[in-house]
Amino acid sequence: MKLLDGKALSAAMKLELAEEVRQLTSSTGIIPHLAAILVGDDGAAQTYVGNKVKSCAEVGFKSSLIQFPNTVTQEEIIQKIREINTDDSIHGLIVQLPLPEHISEQKIVEEMAPEKDVDGFHPINLGKMALELPCHLPATPYGILMLMQRGGVVTKGKHCVILGRSHIAGSPMSILLSRKSEPGDCTVTLCHSRTPDIRKHTLQADILITALGRPGYVTADMVKEGAVVIDIGITRVKADNKSGYRIVGDVDFEHVAPKCSMITPVPGGVGPMTIIGLLTNTLSSAKNAANKR
Numbered sequence: 001m002k003l004l005d006g007k008a009l010s011a012a013m014k015l016e017l018a019e020e021v022r023q024l025t026s027s028t029g030i031i032p033h034l035a036a037i038l039v040g041d042d043g044a045a046q047t048y049v050g051n052k053v054k055s056c057a058e059v060g061f062k063s064s065l066i067q068f069p070n071t072v073t074q075e076e077i078i079q080k081i082r083e084i085n086t087d088d089s090i091h092g093l094i095v096q097l098p099l100p101e102h103i104s105e106q107k108i109v110e111e112m113a114p115e116k117d118v119d120g121f122h123p124i125n126l127g128k129m130a131l132e133l134p135c136h137l138p139a140t141p142y143g144i145l146m147l148m149q150r151g152g153v154v155t156k157g158k159h160c161v162i163l164g165r166s167h168i169a170g171s172p173m174s175i176l177l178s179r180k181s182e183p184g185d186c187t188v189t190l191c192h193s194r195t196p197d198i199r200k201h202t203l204q205a206d207i208l209i210t211a212l213g214r215p216g217y218v219t220a221d222m223v224k225e226g227a228v229v230i231d232i233g234i235t236r237v238k239a240d241n242k243s244g245y246r247i248v249g250d251v252d253f254e255h256v257a258p259k260c261s262m263i264t265p266v267p268g269g270v271g272p273m274t275i276i277g278l279l280t281n282t283l284s285s286a287k288n289a290a291n292k293r
């Protein structure tokens with residue numbers, strides 16, 4: 001069993017990104033700049049955005065964190081997005097999800113200029129992705145593609161089973177792996193809450209990708225011998241340690257790992273690669289801005 005170590009790969013890829021930033025800045029004077037909007041005081045969201053901001057500094061990007069209280073109106077966020085859309089010094093923008101119930105995630109995402117939407121959530125980016133046109137790919141699926149490619153996961157002709165049809169993980173992952181590309185060329189089965197007998201499908205999977213947010217859902221009896229297992233689930237559960245919580249995935253790692261040819265750990269698998277997807281999109285946005293001058 002080989003560990004698909006997203007933590008180690010993300011550290012190596014940050015060094016590569018930092019070198020690309022040095023070259024871009026020395027030849028054009030442009031410093032890639034990511035703006036992140038965070039609404040409310042949810043601890044998990046604060047941690048995720050904090051990691052993204054810290055990662056920007058590690059690769060030589062600028063970053064701006066814009067925080068709003070839970071009581072902010074949709075209009076106030078839209079105003080801020082419009083400001084950022086027209087600010088040439090900012091190349092990438094993310095709005096951390098989820099948002100409070102009185103704010104429409106769809107309206108917020110649609111306000112963002114597609115070329116600055118470095119999470120790849122805008123309908124224009126998702127449409128271009130499906131049409132195999134150049135665009136910002138959704139950050140988590142993009143990070144997973146890089147992890148598969150660098151980790152030597154063969155995808156061509158394989159049967160990939162995905163659990164979960166969220167717009168930010170399962171659904172785009174299913175489109176990306178069925179595209180005529182490398183990684184890609186998979187036969188994809190997308191399972192969701194209305195799929196009967198999910199185990200029947202997972203047992204057929206050469207590559208099993210799970211994005212449910214249900215700790216320990218995937219047990220050893222659901223996995224084929226020699227499968228590649230990728231766990232997108234990130235759930236905080238209470239723990240008796242300093243932080244008061246620990247992060248767990250959808251896969252019962254201890255019992256599933258011995259059956260796998262490759263598997264991602266949680267934490268340290270997909271999570272750090274989401275940030276690489278985000279940074280890669282932001283760098284490409286900054287390069288596009290440089291080419292337009």
Ligand code: GUN
Nearest residue numbers: 094095096097098119139
């Ligand atoms: N919430 C959970 N995952 C993500 C992500 O990749 N980007 C944003 N903006 N919010 C999220």
